[in-house]
Amino acid sequence: MLKYSIAALALAACPATVSAEGFPERPINLVVPFNAGGGTDLLLRAFAPHMAEALGGNAFVSNMAGGSGTIAAGALAGQKPDGYQLGYWSVTVATVQPQIKDVPYGVDSWTPICSVAASPTVLFTQADSPFQTIEDVVAAVKADPGKYIYGSSGPGAITHLTAVAAFSGLGVIDDMKHLPFQGSGPALQAMAAGTIQFFGDTELLMASGDFRPLVVFNSERLESMPDVPTATEVGISAPLNELYLWGGFFGPAGMDPEITATLSKACEAAMNSDGFQKFAADTSTVLDYRNAADFDAFFRAQYEANSTLIEAAGL
Amino acid sequence: MIQSIPEALSLILTFEGMLVLTLGTMLGIILGALPGIGSTVAVAMILPFTLTMSQAPAILLLLAIYAGSVYGGSISAILINTPGTPQSAATCLDGYPMAQRGEAGKALGWSTIASVCGGLFSAVVLIFAAPQLAAFALNFGPIETFALILLGLTCIVSVSEGSLIKGLIAGFIGIFLSTVGGDPITGEARFTFGQFQLIAGFNLLAVVIGVFALSEVLIRAAALRDGDTPLVDFDGIVLPKLREWKGRIKGLVKSVLIGTGIGILPGTGAATAAFISYAEARRSAPTRDNFGKGEPDGLIASESANNAVTGGALVPTMALGIPGDAITAVMLATLTLHGVTPGIRLMTENPVLMAAIFSGFFVINLMLLPLGMLVSRMAAPILRIKEAYMLVMITLLCTVGVYFVRGIPFDLLVMAGAGILGFTLRRQGYPMAPLVIGMVLGPTLEISLRQGLIITDGSFAAFFVGHPIAAVLVAAAFGILSLPFVRMLKNRKAS
Structure with a gap:
């Protein structure tokens, strides 16, 4: 009986000591925190192979959609950090939502x-708008x-934060x-109709x-x-002067450093593959690779910087 | 646009083109009929396969899946009272009673013809008037949308068979359920009682499948005596005869117009269109007293409207380059991946491709008829299984379907809870349609009302000054709401 128990214990203990050697032994699940068919979903489906x-x-x-990405992140946090489940979190899922909800x-x-992608954000108005420059807007x-009304795709979304960074930085948000x-x-339709005057998003939007x-x-x-000024040029000071829609892979805390390194290297190789480079070019995705250590530092700095923005947004 | 159609047809009427359209439509019907998968997931599932195809076949495949899946949802709604997606929930109301009466084949015949008519009409609108309609739809701001949804909610009154009070209570339960989760304006979590999973609210599909399908299983199981009779008798589609259309054409035309119109507006969808059209038919059709008991006019109203939404939704997508919902967003993403820049210049820069897409969409809707007959024929043998086994199978299908969408076990609890709630309420004579209507329309009602109040600085009266469309719609809503009371007063006077 005891023999069996020990054998059973040994068997049970096996998966707990995840060995970096031979990783991966089974398929890796890349979790998209949004619905199938969205931008993040497309990116990951192109990336996975x-x-x-x-x-x-x-x-x-x-x-695993819902709650602006927090349902998936909440489900993955605290899971076994074995490297077989990775989430692709954007700036809002990773640094904004946990500070407002x-x-x-x-x-x-x-x-x-x-990190995989990072695009700077841009504040837009309709092409037939009377405002030629941001100075016109402030006046x-x-x-x-x-x-005047600025729109967003939802409270706390990058579109919301872009407008807040602009108007709070210029002192007119109130x-x-x-x-x-x-x-x-729906927000862009409202801008075409004149219900809202301003909207912020990545430059990708310009084409559409x-x-x-x-x-x-x-x-x-x-x-x-080239003719559009940067936020710093128009007098918006740090930390509101730079805002990026970035995204990258996260595993639960406490992963084996060797597995983290393996995954991080694989991520770099995948991003440099011809197939993914072509996808990025076709969709104007701005690729921005950071290895695990750099991404960790970047993510923590962003978490801090965005707290200013969240306060300005009144969230 | 129109002058490019001959050249476009040479893109479609090829072996590859027709193969893509046939297989896509058929697959769409099957995916739509399976509970849980729904149009968005079906389209997203197929998207990776289109990456190696050329432009026109790729987008046509997705359109075929889209149109097929919206129609396919009606098959399971009619045969087993399990709407494949919320957009066929209104189809259950008259489709399932017809099936229970032994007229499943006829019910599917009506729904098929209605779907084809709805889809074809919206395709014609798309071909001839997309830019003009897209421009007109911009007149619909938050305030107009609020008024339209308010009008839509009055359909709770008309679908409350038996007791108006019970219908209203069910409707309010639905609206209340829709307020659980993130506040659309401030982002704060509401009514979650500390349950993290509720931060995204109750999953609509889980609730719809719970209150319609699961509660039906429970009711049947409670009444189960002799297990030898099959649940419904079905041998294949029976198309309605020409003379049976007498008196129904007007309703069909009206429903198709409602569906196309609602499809064009942002932030609404096929479920909203089906319910509003159903309610309008129930208010105005000569056969209104039979609604809810298996009346073909009810089926025609919901099925022609939800299929008409497909073409309508493509109007702003193609003319303005702005997707109105998740499905059309996937379509635009597909175009991007094939090197076409979606946007305001989409139609002028790619006339042949657009003409191919629009005429292909027309062909897809024509194909719904033969392919719908074929696919539902395949379902017939399954339905001959003993009732007890059938109930188990439906439960299994619902469980897999609900879990499939997000992979969150919590959704299964929601489905089970909704099933028990539905069972309890139905036994007390509460209708379930108002609950689902409340849940479908609730979020749009709330966000458009609150957006409107932001625009007018909190003045509700300002909703009607300078917003004539909104004023008319709200007046109509109050008219419909007061009808039952007017009738009651009249009856009292008469007696």
Whole structure:
């Protein structure tokens, strides 16, 4: 009897001591915290086969939508840190939502693996708008407090934070109204109709409609719009002057450093693969690789910096 | 646009093109009929396979899946009272009673023809008037949307068979359930009682499947005596004869218009369209007293409207490059992946591709008829299983379907809870349709009302000044709400 018990114990103990050697032994689950078909979902579905190839194993994508990504992050936090379940969290899932909602995860819940994408955000208005520059906007808002409305795809979303960074940084946010929508599509329709005047998102949006960019939240001007000033140039001071929609892979806290390194290297190889590079070029995704250590430092700095933004947004 | 159609047809009428359309439509019908999968998931599942295809076949495959899945949901709604998606929930109301009466084949015949009509009409609208309609839809701001949804909610009154009070109570339960979760304006979590999973609210599909399908299983199980009779008798689709259409054409036209119109508006969808159209038919059809007991007019209303939404939803997507919902967002993403820039210049820059998409969409809707007959024929043998086994199978299908969507066990608890709630309420004579209507329309009602109040600085009266569309819609809503009371007063006077 005792013999059996010991054998059983030994068997049970086996999976707990995850060996870095031979990793991965089974398929890796890449969790998308949003619905199938969205931007993040597409990115991961294009990424998964190259990740699998780089690891010499298998990788599959699963969707766990809800609560602006917090349902998936809440489910993954506290799971066994064996490297077989990784979440792709964006700036909002990882650094904003845990500071505005009561969610079962925080800054210390993760082992950051690698960052994949980062696009600077841009504040837009409609192309036929009377505002040519951000200075025009500030003057108009001051002349007519309470008249102008900025939209967003939802409270706490990157679209919301972009507008907050702009108008709070310029000191006019209290003279404006915020109108959240359920997703970017309805918000952009409202801007075309004139219900809202301003909307912030990544430069990707420029291609899809008649918009006029007013200010970019990047350290320098963007190649695609050389005439548009940076936030610093128009007088928006740190930490509100730079804002990126970034995303990367996270595992639960406490992962084996060797497995983290293996995954991080595989992530880099997958990002450099021809197939994924072509996907990024086709979708104008700005790739931005950071290894595990750099990503960890970046993520923690962003968590801090965004608390200022959250306070300014009144969330 | 129209002058590009001949060239576009040469893209579609190829072996590859027709193969894609046939297989896509058929697969869409099957995926739509399985509870839980629904249009968005079906389209997203197929997306990776389109990456190696050329532009036109890729997007046509997704359109075929989309149109097929919206229709497919009606098959399971009619045969086993399990709406494949919330958008076919209104189809259960008259479809299932018809099936129980032994007229399953006929019910599917009506729903098929109605779906085809709805889809075809919306395709024609898309081909001829997309830019104009997209521009008009921009007049619908938050305030107009609020008024429209308010009008939609009055359908609770008309679908409350038996007791108006019980219907209203069920409707309010639905609206209340829809308020659980994140506040749409401030983002704060509401009514979650510290339950983290509720931060995203109750999953609509889990609740719909619970209150319709699971509660039906419980009711049947409670009444189960002799297990030899099959649940419904079905040998294949029986198409309605031409003379049976007498008196129903007007309702069909109205429903198709409602569906297309609602499809064009942002932030609404097929479920909303089906319920509003059903309620309108129930208010105005000559056969209104038979609604809820298996009346073909009810089926026509919901099925023609939800299929008409498909074409309508493509109007702003293609004309403005702005997707109105998750499915059309996937379509635009597919175009992007194939090197086409979606946006306001989409139609002018790619006339042939757009013409191919629109005419392909027309062909897809034509194919729904033969393919729908084929697929539901395949379902017939399954339905001959003994009732007890059938109930087990339905339960299993619901469980897998609900779990499949997000992979969250909590959703299964929600489904079970909704099933028990539905069973209890139905036994007390509470209708379930108002509950689902409340849950479907509740979120849009709330966000549009609160957006409107932000715009008007908190003045509800300002909703009607300078918003004539909203004023008319709200007046209509109050008119419909007061109807039962007017009738009651009249009856009292008469007696």
